[in-house]
Amino acid sequence: MTVTHSTFIRRSLVEPEPPPIARQGSLIFTRGRLLDRPTNIALTALSAMIIVLLGWPTVRFLFIDAVWDGASRVDCLSETLGREVGACWPFIKAKLPQLMYGFYPESERWRVDVTYAIGIMLLVPLLIPRVPGKAPNAILFFAVFPVIGFFLLVGGVLGLPHVETRLWGGLLITLVISFAGIIFSLPLGVVLALGRRSQLPILRALCIAFIELWRGIPLITVLFFATYMLPFFLPENWRIDPLLRVLIGVVLFAGAYMAEVVRGGLQAIPRGQFEGAMALGLGYWRMTGLVVLPQALRLVIPGIVNSFISLFKDTSLVLIVAMFDLLGQLRAAFADPTWAAPTTLLTGFAFAGLLYFAVSFGMSRYALFMERRLSSRALHTS
Amino acid sequence: MTASEQSIRSKTALGATAADSVRTEAAIEIAGLNKWFGSFHVLRDVDLRVMRGERIVICGPSGSGKSTLLRCINRLEDWQRGRVVVDGVELSADVKRIDKVRREVGMVFQQFNLFPHLTALDNCTLAPIWVRNMPRKEAEDLARRQLARVRIPEQAEKYPAQLSGGQQQRVAIARALCMQPKIMLFDEPTSALDPEMVKEVLDSMVALALDGMTMLVVSHEMGFAREVANRMILMDAGQIIEANEPNEFFAHPQHERTKLFLSQILR
Numbered sequence: 131m132t133v134t135h136s137t138f139i140r141r142s143l144v145e146p147e148p149p150p151i152a153r154q155g156s157l158i159f160t161r162g163r164l165l166d167r168p169t170n171i172a173l174t175a176l177s178a179m180i181i182v183l184l185g186w187p188t189v190r191f192l193f194i195d196a197v198w199d200g201a202s203r204v205d206c207l208s209e210t211l212g213r214e215v216g217a218c219w220p221f222i223k224a225k226l227p228q229l230m231y232g233f234y235p236e237s238e239r240w241r242v243d244v245t246y247a248i249g250i251m252l253l254v255p256l257l258i259p260r261v262p263g264k265a266p267n268a269i270l271f272f273a274v275f276p277v278i279g280f281f282l283l284v285g286g287v288l289g290l291p292h293v294e295t296r297l298w299g300g301l302l303i304t305l306v307i308s309f310a311g312i313i314f315s316l317p318l319g320v321v322l323a324l325g326r327r328s329q330l331p332i333l334r335a336l337c338i339a340f341i342e343l344w345r346g347i348p349l350i351t352v353l354f355f356a357t358y359m360l361p362f363f364l365p366e367n368w369r370i371d372p373l374l375r376v377l378i379g380v381v382l383f384a385g386a387y388m389a390e391v392v393r394g395g396l397q398a399i400p401r402g403q404f405e406g407a408m409a410l411g412l413g414y415w416r417m418t419g420l421v422v423l424p425q426a427l428r429l430v431i432p433g434i435v436n437s438f439i440s441l442f443k444d445t446s447l448v449l450i451v452a453m454f455d456l457l458g459q460l461r462a463a464f465a466d467p468t469w470a471a472p473t474t475l476l477t478g479f480a481f482a483g484l485l486y487f488a489v490s491f492g493m494s495r496y497a498l499f500m501e502r503r504l505s506s507r508a509l510h511t512s
Numbered sequence: 513m514t515a516s517e518q519s520i521r522s523k524t525a526l527g528a529t530a531a532d533s534v535r536t537e538a539a540i541e542i543a544g545l546n547k548w549f550g551s552f553h554v555l556r557d558v559d560l561r562v563m564r565g566e567r568i569v570i571c572g573p574s575g576s577g578k579s580t581l582l583r584c585i586n587r588l589e590d591w592q593r594g595r596v597v598v599d600g601v602e603l604s605a606d607v608k609r610i611d612k613v614r615r616e617v618g619m620v621f622q623q624f625n626l627f628p629h630l631t632a633l634d635n636c637t638l639a640p641i642w643v644r645n646m647p648r649k650e651a652e653d654l655a656r657r658q659l660a661r662v663r664i665p666e667q668a669e670k671y672p673a674q675l676s677g678g679q680q681q682r683v684a685i686a687r688a689l690c691m692q693p694k695i696m697l698f699d700e701p702t703s704a705l706d707p708e709m710v711k712e713v714l715d716s717m718v719a720l721a722l723d724g725m726t727m728l729v730v731s732h733e734m735g736f737a738r739e740v741a742n743r744m745i746l747m748d749a750g751q752i753i754e755a756n757e758p759n760e761f762f763a764h765p766q767h768e769r770t771k772l773f774l775s776q777i778l779r
Binding site: 411416421 | 687
C-alpha cells in the first residue's frame with residue numbers, strides 16, 4: 131500500500147459563472163410535477179375530478195343557470211322558465227338596500243356612503259407602502275375617522291337628523307362592529323399583554339384575571355350579558371345605547387384574545403434586545419415602544435390577522451341579541467313571500483358567503499404581503 | 513477621602529498600579545460587592561476602583577463572574593450587598609439614578625444586540641434622539657461621524673442582517689459612542705466573531721483607547737490586552753484573584769490560579 135503525499139496549490143482562481151438556464155415552461159411543469167410517476171398521475175386525476183365535480187355545479191348555479199332579471203319569485207321558478215334554475219339574483223338586487231343599510235332611513239343613507247367613502251380614501255393610501263405620510267394618515271384613520279364616522283352615522287349635530295342605532299342594520303352593522311373591534315382590540319390587547327408580563331404583581335394579576343375571564347366565556351354569553359343583563363346592574367337613568375354595549379363587549383372579548391397573540395410576540399423577543407435598549411438608557415416605555423413592540427407585532431402579524439378575520443365573522447352572532455347584521459337582514463329577507471322561491475335561500479347565502487370571503491381573503495392576502503415585505507429584511511441574524 | 517473609600521484602597525491596593533498615566537479621579541468605585549444567582553454566590557466581596565481614562569481588561573474562566581461584574585456597573589444586574597458608584601452617582605433601585613448612569617456608560621455585548629428592525633444609522637440615532645432629545649439632523653450627523661470612526665460609514669443605510677458579524681459589532685460600538693459616554697464596557701466583544709473579523713473590531717477598540725476613553729473590557733484577546741490595558745484583572749469564583757500592570761501580569765504572575773490560567777490560554 132502506498133501513501134501518496136499530495137500537495138495542492140491553486141494556480142488560478144475559478145471565475146464565477148452564471149447558473150445553468152433553468153428548465154421551465156408549462157409542458158415541463160406538467161410532466162415533471164404532475165405526471166411524473168404513476169401515483170402522481172393518479173393523484174392528479176383524482177384532484178382534477180374533485181375540482182370538476184365541485185366546481186362545475188357551482189359555476190352552473192352562480193352563472194349559467196342563474197336568473198339575472200326579474201320582479202318577483204315567479205321569475206325564479208323552474209316551472210315558469212321551463213329549465214333548471216340556479217341563483218336568483220333579482221332577489222339580491224331587490225333586497226340589496228336592506229342588506230346594506232338595514233332600516234337606516236332612505237333619505238339619510240348618503241351618510242353611510244360618505245362614511246364608507248372617507249374610510250376607503252383613508253385606508254387605501256395607508257395600505258400601499260409607497261404612499262408617503264403614513265403617520266398623519268394613520269392618525270386620521272385610527273383616531274379622526276372613528277369620530278367623524280360616529281357623528282355622520284348617529285347624527286344629531288350640524289343639522290343631521292338623529293338616526294337611532296336600532297335602525298342600523300345589514301353590512302353597516304357588520305362593518306361598524308368589525309371596525310370598532312379591530313381598531314380598539316389591538317391597543318387593548320397590547321396593553322393587556324404588557325400588563326401580563328409586568329413586574330408589578332397586582333397589575334399582572336389583574337391582567338391575567340381579565341384575559342382569562344374573557345377567554346373563558348363564549349362571545350354569545352358576552353353579547354347576552356351586555357344586552358340583557360347589564361341594564362339591571364346600572365342605575366335607571368344610565369341608558370347606554372344597545373349597539374355601544376355590544377361594541378364594548380366585542381372589543382373586550384377580542385382584546386383578551388389579542389393580548390395572548392401579542393404576548394406570544396413579546397416572548398419571542400430575545401433578552402439581548404431588552405438589555406441593548408436598557409444599556410442605552412431607554413426607559414421602559416421607550417424601550418417597549420421603539421424596540422420591543424415594533425419587533426413583537428411584526429412577528430405576530432399572522433396571529434393578529436387571524437383574530438381580525440375571526441372577529442369579522444363572529445359579528446354575525448349579534449343576531450342573537452336582535453341586531454340585524456348582514457346575515458340577520460338576509461334571514462329577514464327570506465321571510466318575504468314575494469321572493470319565496472326554491473333557490474332564494476341558496477342565493478342569499480352564496481351572496482353573503484362571497485362577501486365575507488372577499489373581505490377575509492383580502493385581509494389574509496394583504497397580511498401575507500406585509501409579512502413578506504417585512505421579513506425580507508430577515509429579522510434576527512443569530 | 514471617606515472611611516469607606518479608604519477601606520477600598522487598603523483592601524485591594526488596586527488604585528496604586530498604573531495610576532500615574534491616568535488622571536486620579538475615580539470613574540467607577542465598587543466596594544464589597546456581593547451577588548447571588550439563587551443560592552450561587554457569583555460575586556464575592558469584589559472591590560474595584562477604576563480611574564478616569566484607565567483601561568482595564570478582565571479575564572478569567574467562564575462562570576467566574578466577570579460578565580456579571582461588568583453588568584452590575586450599569587445595573588443590568590442588581591446585587592444583594594455592596595455599593596457601586598459610577599461617575600459620582602451611587603447606583604440603587606432608584607430608576608432615575610440608573611438611567612442617569614446608563615446615559616453615561618456605553619456597553620457593547622457579545623451578541624451585538626443591535627435592533628434588527630432598524631438600519632445601522634437608526635440604531636445609532638435612536639438613543640440620542642429619544643434619550644438625549646437631540647434633533648434628528650444633529651443625531652444623524654453624529655451617527656455618521658461615529659460610523660466613520662469605526663470605519664463603516666458606507667453601511668449606514670443597511671439593516672443588521674445585511675452586515676457581517678464584525679460590521680455589526682462595529683455598529684454596536686458606534687451606537688454606544690453616539691451617547692457620548694464617559695465609560696465604555698465591553699462584554700466579550702469578539703467572542704462571537706469569525707476569526708477573520710476579530711481584528712477589525714479590536715482595531716476600533718484600540719483607536720478608542722488611544723482617544724483616552726475609560727474602558728472595561730472582558731476579553732481573552734491577550735494581544736489586545738498587552739497593547740492597550742493599564743491594568744489586567746483575573747477573576748475566578750466570583751473574586752478578583754490578581755490585578756496588575758500588564759507586563760508584570762503576563763511575565764510574573766503571582767497567584768497560582770493566574771499562572772494556571774495563563775498557561776491554559778497562552779501557548
